[in-house]
Amino acid sequence: MLSIIQAAGWPIWPLIACSVLGLALIFERFVALKTARVAPPRLLDEAITVSFKALPPPDVVNQLAQNSALGEVLASGLRALNSNPACSETELRAAMQGTGRAVAHRLEKYLPALATIASAAPLLGLLGTVIGMIEIFGSQAGPGDMGQAIGGSNPAMLAHGISTALYNTAFGLIVAIPALIFWRYFRARVDAYLLTLELAAEQFVHHMLQLRQIMR
Numbered sequence: 001m002l003s004i005i006q007a008a009g010w011p012i013w014p015l016i017a018c019s020v021l022g023l024a025l026i027f028e029r030f031v032a033l034k035t036a037r038v039a040p041p042r043l044l045d046e047a048i049t050v051s052f053k054a055l056p057p058p059d060v061v062n063q064l065a066q067n068s069a070l071g072e073v074l075a076s077g078l079r080a081l082n083s084n085p086a087c088s089e090t091e092l093r094a095a096m097q098g099t100g101r102a103v104a105h106r107l108e109k110y111l112p113a114l115a116t117i118a119s120a121a122p123l124l125g126l127l128g129t130v131i132g133m134i135e136i137f138g139s140q141a142g143p144g145d146m147g148q149a150i151g152g153s154n155p156a157m158l159a160h161g162i163s164t165a166l167y168n169t170a171f172g173l174i175v176a177i178p179a180l181i182f183w184r185y186f187r188a189r190v191d192a193y194l195l196t197l198e199l200a201a202e203q204f205v206h207h208m209l210q211l212r213q214i215m216r
Contacts, residue, residue, distance in 0.1 A: 011124070011127055011128030011131050011132075011164065011168050012128060012167060012168055012171055014124050015121060015124050015125065015128070015168065015171050015172055015175055018117050018120065018121050018124065018175050018179075019171075019174075019175045021113075021117065022114060022117045022175060022178070022179045022182075025110045025113055025114050025117075026114070026178075026179075026182045028110060029110060029111070029114075029182075029186050032107075032109070033107065033186065033189055033190070033193070036068065037068055037069070038068055038069045038070065038107065038193050039068060039069065039070040039193055039196045039197060039200070040067070040068055040070065040071075043064075043067060043068060043070055043071055043074070044070070044074070044200045044203065044204065047064060047071070047074045047078075047204065048204070048207050050064075051078060051207070051208075051211060052211075053211075053214060054211075054214075055078060055081060055082050055211070056078065058082075061075050061078050061079060061082070062075070064078070069103045069106070069107065069193070069197065070196070070197055070200055072099055072103060073096055073099050073100050073103060073197055073200070073201050074096075074200070074201070074204050076095050076096050076098070076099035077092055077095060077096045077201070077204055077205065077208055078208070079095070080092055080095035080096075081208050081211070081212060085212065086212075087212075089205065089209060092205055092208055092209070093205060096201050096204075096205065097201075100197060100198070100201060103197065104190075104194055104197075107190045107193060107194070108190055111183060111186055111187060111190070114179055114182065114183045114186070115179075115180075115183045117175065117176070117179045118176050118179035118180035118183055119176075121172045121173075121175035121176035121179065122172045122173060122176045123172075124168075124172055125168045125169045125170070125171060125172015125173060125175075125176075126168075126169070126172065127168070128164060128165065128167070128168020128169070128171075128172070129164075129165040129166075129168055129169045130165075131164060131165075131168075132162065132163070132164030132165030132166070132168065133165055135164060136162060136165070
């Protein structure tokens with residue numbers, strides 16, 4: 001591996017940095033986007049059960065908010081109803097939508113950076129290719145003979161230039177393809193989570209409106 005890096009020359013170092021950063025982002029997103037941390041399957045039913053006849057105490061609401069992203073959205077509705085039992089449906093929705101926007105922003109964290117790596121890596125590989133080609137022609141042409149054919153006076157420089165070009169092209173694609181695949185995967189996963197949160201919040205709003213009628 002070290003010999004490949006040496007053969008590729010300095011243009012490969014930005015690609016190595018992109019690969020390390022991309023792996024870190026992919027690992028972080030896998031951990032952050034676990035179902036248990038975003039939208040546990042039975043959490044909505046449990047929240048409805050706990051608040052079926054009365055508002056749960058603040059410690060239970062705080063525990064719900066710390067459970068997951070979905071719990072945070074549901075807890076915001078309970079807190080809005082607790083602070084103002086006569087609040088309107090619009091106010092309940094506004095409270096939950098505000099929390100939902102913050103949650104959505106957190107779920108989409110680092111996805112733009114991963115998309116940037118997927119877009120920039122092939123360009124960095126192309127830059128290394130261009131630099132390798134410049135080295136090829138620079139090693140074959142003297143100051144007064146820019147048209148000298150390849151294969152002339154300096155085969156070592158010719159081989160180095162070709163290796164620089166090919167290694168950087170290949171490494172750029174090696175970095176870009178997984179980054180693009182995982183960006184699309186995480187993007188689809190976040191979209192699915194956001195739909196789940198929206199549907200759960202809508203159902204919970206109707207539940208809280210019924211709870212508000214009981215509390216009167």
